[in-house]
Amino acid sequence: MGAVERRHRQIIEMGLALLAYANLPKQYWEDAFLTTVYIINRLPTKILNHCSLFEKAYHQKPNYNFMRVFGCACWPNLHPYNKHKFDFRSKTCIFIGYSLSHQG
Secondary structure (H helix, E strand, O other): OOHHHHHHHHHHHHHHHHHHHHOOOHHHHHHHHHHHHHHHHHOOEHHHOOEOHHHHHHOOOOOOOOOOOOOOEEOOOOHHHOOOOOOOOOOOEEOOOOOOOOOO
């Protein structure tokens, strides 16, 4: 088995583990696999002398401070989207991945 096949298998197995751990249905497979790739790209690897792929590509260390558990409860700030001042400012949601365009 080649390196590409092993990496593909790692993504599949880790994504399915995220779905199982979060008790989410299989319809969220894409979010689980994207989160898996996001995490793998930020993990240090022995092949790159304990640097991550992110670090090699962007020449800066990845920020781990905002990482969250896949499937955990989160409360987004909805205040900017409210039409009335008595609307709820947040509601319980489930974290299913990271945005590629912005943090948060």
